[in-house]
Amino acid sequence: xxxxxxxxxxxxxxxxxxxLIGWYLWLISLAEGTHIVAHLSWLYYRSEDYRxxxxxxxxxxxxxxxxxxxxxxxxxxxxxxxxxxxxxxHWTSPVAYGVYIITFCMISYAIxxxxxxxxxxxxxxxxxxxxxxxxxxxxxGKTEDGDRNEILARQRRRxxxxxxxxxxxxFLGLIYLGxxxxxxxxxxxxxxxxxxxxxxxxxxxxxxxxxxLLSNLKNLLSKTADEALRPQQRYLADFGVILKYxxxxxxxxxxxxxxxxxxTGTGGRLASYLFMEGPRxxxxxxxxxxxxxxxxxxxxxYRGLREKPLIASLAAVAALAGTLSGIINIFMGGQSLxxxxxxxxHLAPEPGKMIFGIVTMAVMFLVFLATYRILPYENxxxxxxxx
Amino acid sequence: MxxxxxxLDRRGFLRKAGASLSVLGAGVVLFQAPTLAGAAxxxxxxxxxxxxxxxxxxxxxxxxxISENNVPDGHYRSWVKCIEKGxxxxxxxxxxxxxxxxxxxAPCLNLCPTGATYRTPQDGVVHVNRDVCVGCRICVEAxxxxxxFVNPLTNTADKCxxxxxxxxxxxxxxxxxxxxxxxxxxxxxxDPQSPVSVYMADKSTQRLRADLDTKxxxxxxxxxxxxxxxxxxxxxxxx
Numbered sequence: 363x364x365x366x367x368x369x370x371x372x373x374x375x376x377x378x379x380x381x382l383i384g385w386y387l388w389l390i391s392l393a394e395g396t397h398i399v400a401h402l403s404w405l406y407y408r409s410e411d412y413r414x415x416x417x418x419x420x421x422x423x424x425x426x427x428x429x430x431x432x433x434x435x436x437x438x439x440x441x442x443x444x445x446x447x448x449x450x451x452h453w454t455s456p457v458a459y460g461v462y463i464i465t466f467c468m469i470s471y472a473i474x475x476x477x478x479x480x481x482x483x484x485x486x487x488x489x490x491x492x493x494x495x496x497x498x499x500x501x502x503g504k505t506e507d508g509d510r511n512e513i514l515a516r517q518r519r520r521x522x523x524x525x526x527x528x529x530x531x532x533f534l535g536l537i538y539l540g541x542x543x544x545x546x547x548x549x550x551x552x553x554x555x556x557x558x559x560x561x562x563x564x565x566x567x568x569x570x571x572x573x574x575l576l577s578n579l580k581n582l583l584s585k586t587a588d589e590a591l592r593p594q595q596r597y598l599a600d601f602g603v604i605l606k607y608x609x610x611x612x613x614x615x616x617x618x619x620x621x622x623x624x625x626t627g628t629g630g631r632l633a634s635y636l637f638m639e640g641p642r643x644x645x646x647x648x649x650x651x652x653x654x655x656x657x658x659x660x661x662x663x664y665r666g667l668r669e670k671p672l673i674a675s676l677a678a679v680a681a682l683a684g685t686l687s688g689i690i691n692i693f694m695g696g697q698s699l700x701x702x703x704x705x706x707x708h709l710a711p712e713p714g715k716m717i718f719g720i721v722t723m724a725v726m727f728l729v730f731l732a733t734y735r736i737l738p739y740e741n742x743x744x745x746x747x748x749x
Numbered sequence: 750m751x752x753x754x755x756x757l758d759r760r761g762f763l764r765k766a767g768a769s770l771s772v773l774g775a776g777v778v779l780f781q782a783p784t785l786a787g788a789a790x791x792x793x794x795x796x797x798x799x800x801x802x803x804x805x806x807x808x809x810x811x812x813x814x815i816s817e818n819n820v821p822d823g824h825y826r827s828w829v830k831c832i833e834k835g836x837x838x839x840x841x842x843x844x845x846x847x848x849x850x851x852x853x854x855a856p857c858l859n860l861c862p863t864g865a866t867y868r869t870p871q872d873g874v875v876h877v878n879r880d881v882c883v884g885c886r887i888c889v890e891a892x893x894x895x896x897x898f899v900n901p902l903t904n905t906a907d908k909c910x911x912x913x914x915x916x917x918x919x920x921x922x923x924x925x926x927x928x929x930x931x932x933x934x935x936x937x938x939x940d941p942q943s944p945v946s947v948y949m950a951d952k953s954t955q956r957l958r959a960d961l962d963t964k965x966x967x968x969x970x971x972x973x974x975x976x977x978x979x980x981x982x983x984x985x986x987x988x
Contacts, residue, residue, distance in 0.1 A: 366835065366836060369831075370833055378886040378890045439903075443882075452863060455861055458863075546891055702847070704983040706984065
């Protein structure tokens with residue numbers, strides 16, 4: 363018979379990595395997923411009127427990746443030593459690779475965005491106007507001659523090459539996130555091959571939702587001409603289909619993960635208990651399953667619903683809330699499993715870091731919206747014709 | 750006009766083959782020499798054995814460690830876990846002195862992104878270089894034993910290094926010195942004459958989380974199964 367055990371003295375270790383790092387992982391998966399969905403869709407459509415959405419799907423992830431290191435830096439014990447990660451390189455650590463992957467990812471997004479915007483920037487710079495000075499600044503060297511099609515033809519090869527490079531880095535980024543968490547072999551919730559699939563599914567879901575939401579916001583804020591709006595709305599309805607199926611894929615991945623946990627000893631069963639009935643059950647059942655999976659699935663189930671920008675945006679917000687909740691659940695939940703005792707580990711309150719994170723995310727969103735007013739997202743003929 | 754090539758006769762072949770084998774053999778010997786020399790004078794492997802039957806939970810080790818290493822309040826490099834098993838009158842109390850295991854395959858070392866966590870090759874002790882550590886807490890996360898923490902005074906990772914400043918001067922770690930029951934025995938695990946090897950020679954020992962294959966260098970004798978790991982059953986039972 364098993365004897366009862368009473369704990370007299372033990373140490374609580376707490377949760378070492380807080381919400382900033384959880385948000386960091388989510389934002390990176392969101393940026394990578396957005397670019398993957400946007401660029402793979404371009405490969406499918408290969409149509410000029412899809413180009414504005416490809417710009418959204420490349421430039422907005424760049425903004426995320428440019429600002430997201432702030433989360434990491436703010437969380438370090440020595441923020442001023444952040445740069446040492448680049449040259450004190452330790453080859454057995456996934457983070458040592460991740461620092462480079464995310465940096466190169468950001469650079470490739472920036473260059474790809476540059477080529478995507480370049481024809482419109484050249485034409486707008488020639489035309490003059492409120493932002494033409496800025497456009498000239500963004501175009502190094504002499505402004506090119508010729509119309510949009512000629513400029514496009516000249517840069518086509520470079521543009522697609524950088525699109526391919528950035529796509530490769532996007533996949534690498536998602537794989538890196540999965541490998542990063544699964545490399546902690548002492549953490550039973552993370553030490554699973556399913557981590558790569560979880561980040562993949564979360565990335566694609568978040569990416570398609572983010573594209574729907576941001577493109578609808580773009581159309582709302584940047585006075586898109588009707589002839590450009592119609593095909594874009596068709597594409598956005600198609601993103602709704604991607605969102606629907608990625609939600610299904612995400613549900614399947616989580617299901618397999620939870621089943622696998624059941625067969626990973628007592629620790630695995632405790633990890634699954636943590637989601638189902640334990641301290642994260644509300645976040646799991648309400649935010650992750652009901653709001654994040656079921657609601658957007660229902661809202662994108664029928665074509666009529668997907669085609670309505672408001673409903674599609676609502677579905678996108680719900681799916682984004684679900685993916686954020688999923689990453690936070692697995693990240694914070696994985697750390698709340700005790701290492702040496704019998705009680706859940708808890709995060710010590712970090713009000714300063716929380717405020718910093720929320721302010722940075724708000725700034726990020728404002729930058730998204732500001733770029734819609736400043737940068738030429740629409741194709742030049744359309745905006746010229748519409749003008 | 751090119752010079753006609755002389756056909757190789759048996760004598761020539763044997764001479765060339767012999768010379769080649771000699772060069773090859775000399776190369777192998779030279780290449781192996783440092784390894785062979787190393788095997789003769791093996792590097793040290795500092796480790797500890799803790800006899801839980803000798804521990805009285807006096808917390809002398811905890812206090813000695815704090816004062817020796819200036820460990821900040823609320824953090825521990827060494828501590829003693831204590832449980833009670835059974836129901837009155839059939840009760841038993843168990844203690845488990847804890848510290849960094851200085852694992853041979855340390856997850857904290859493998860996952861440290863800057864290499865701030867390193868092992869001294871001459872004795873196998875795992876250290877933190879405070880000048881390189883960025884305080885990312887990956888190592889704290891990676892340690893399956895909860896042996897690491899971020900020192901709020903230095904904002905870098907901190908852990909037990911077997912009182913390296915003492916053992917390199919021939920002294921014992923502070924916790925070993927302060928142990929009233931002589932439960933902690935420290936020494937070179939590679940030296941069969943060291944106190945730790947002598948003590949372990951006729952006893953079966955246990956190591957924490959052996960399933961993870963981190964090869965901890967802290968061994969336990971007479972440790973109760975219930976105290977050795979996290980207790981997930983209690984949490985699963987919803988208590």
